[in-house]
Amino acid sequence: MNARSPAEAVTAPSASADGAYRQHLLHREERVWLETNCYVDLWIELLHHYGCDPHAALGFTVTQAFEGDQFTFPKFSLDDISRLYGLQAQELAIYDTLEAHVREQTRRGQMVVVEMDSYYLPDTRATAYRQTHTKTTIAIDAIDTDAKRITYFHNAGYFALSGEDYDGVFRLMPGLASDVHALFPYVEFVKRARAPLEGDAMVQRSVELLALRLADRPATNPVAQWRAAFPEHLRALLERDPAYYHLYTFNVMRQLGSNFELLSKYLGWLKCHGVDVPSDIQTSAQTLASEAMVMQFRLARARMRSRTDACEDCLDSMQASYDKVIEPLAARFL
Numbered sequence: 001m002n003a004r005s006p007a008e009a010v011t012a013p014s015a016s017a018d019g020a021y022r023q024h025l026l027h028r029e030e031r032v033w034l035e036t037n038c039y040v041d042l043w044i045e046l047l048h049h050y051g052c053d054p055h056a057a058l059g060f061t062v063t064q065a066f067e068g069d070q071f072t073f074p075k076f077s078l079d080d081i082s083r084l085y086g087l088q089a090q091e092l093a094i095y096d097t098l099e100a101h102v103r104e105q106t107r108r109g110q111m112v113v114v115e116m117d118s119y120y121l122p123d124t125r126a127t128a129y130r131q132t133h134t135k136t137t138i139a140i141d142a143i144d145t146d147a148k149r150i151t152y153f154h155n156a157g158y159f160a161l162s163g164e165d166y167d168g169v170f171r172l173m174p175g176l177a178s179d180v181h182a183l184f185p186y187v188e189f190v191k192r193a194r195a196p197l198e199g200d201a202m203v204q205r206s207v208e209l210l211a212l213r214l215a216d217r218p219a220t221n222p223v224a225q226w227r228a229a230f231p232e233h234l235r236a237l238l239e240r241d242p243a244y245y246h247l248y249t250f251n252v253m254r255q256l257g258s259n260f261e262l263l264s265k266y267l268g269w270l271k272c273h274g275v276d277v278p279s280d281i282q283t284s285a286q287t288l289a290s291e292a293m294v295m296q297f298r299l300a301r302a303r304m305r306s307r308t309d310a311c312e313d314c315l316d317s318m319q320a321s322y323d324k325v326i327e328p329l330a331a332r333f334l
Contacts, residue, residue: 024048027156032293033258036074038136041155043076046139052085056202058266059210064259066222070251074259080209086194094184099170102143111190112140120168123159203273211333217326223319249296257292260285284324291317
């Protein structure tokens with residue numbers, strides 16, 4: 001079994017699968033959207049585990065665009081993570097068993113970030129565990145191959161699994177192990193390359209990275225683009241089954257709203273560290289986040305009543321809020 005986790009190799013550990021784990025503030029403070037997606041939420045807790053403040057790397061939120069059928073899936077920039085925290089995420093080649101590679105990397109004090117089947121993750125008991133096969137991303141920090149047990153980060157928490165679940169995630173069950181057509185999952189490992197920036201140096205670098213991200217901002221208001229496509233989306237929402245509604249709102253309203261809520265938190269963090277950010281910009285980002293949630297509830301109610309709700313006022317508010325956030329930020333930091 002591993003002698004230590006990456007956090008123990010760098011800072012005092014902040015995680016325990018025995019219930020003592022304390023989430024980062026971003027997952028504890030009051031939020032409209034409690035979670036974003038498995039990748040962003042995972043990295044918030046990974047950075048916290050390494051003793052780093054994830055707020056500094058939230059500048060990626062200004063780049064979100066509308067992609068025709070969804071909003072850009074928010075993700076931390078691995079380049080920003082390297083520049084701010086000295087952590088490098090590299091692809092891990094899987095030429096042996098996944099179990100063997102995880103054992104070697106965690107033995108070296110490195111975290112393994114891997115796509116897994118939620119069917120075998122007991123922390124998804126309320127949604128997918130032993131119910132449905134869905135892909136998600138976890139980060140394994142310790143493995144005991146003899147006891148068949150791992151501890152891992154997933155979404156906003158820290159968990160453990162063992163026994164049959166262990167055999168499932170590593171495809172050790174006879175039916176899974178014999179599937180010669182199964183593709184290897186995409187896997188990364190996280191290693192410490194250098195010490196993280198601290199204090200004013202971190203804030204300054206964060207502002208510099210924000211400017212780089214603002215240069216990549218959408219050329220057109222993405223809410224306006226979504227609005228143009230929404231009538232067709234709405235017809236599909238009313239005609240298709242409830243499962244489609246949940247998938248649509250996750251990839252559209254939730255990704256948009258949670259992204260701008262994180263942007264609001266980031267702007268508040270900058271202000272707390274002495275960076276001049278007009279308060280109305282932060283307020284507008286939070287307004288957009290809240291209105292996305294309102295629209296999600298209204299669409300749920302419309303579906304239940306088999307009625308059409310174009311949500312024009314919600315779209316008005318979000319479109320106007322976007323204009324009050326991104327271009328003013330560009331004017332301030334570019």
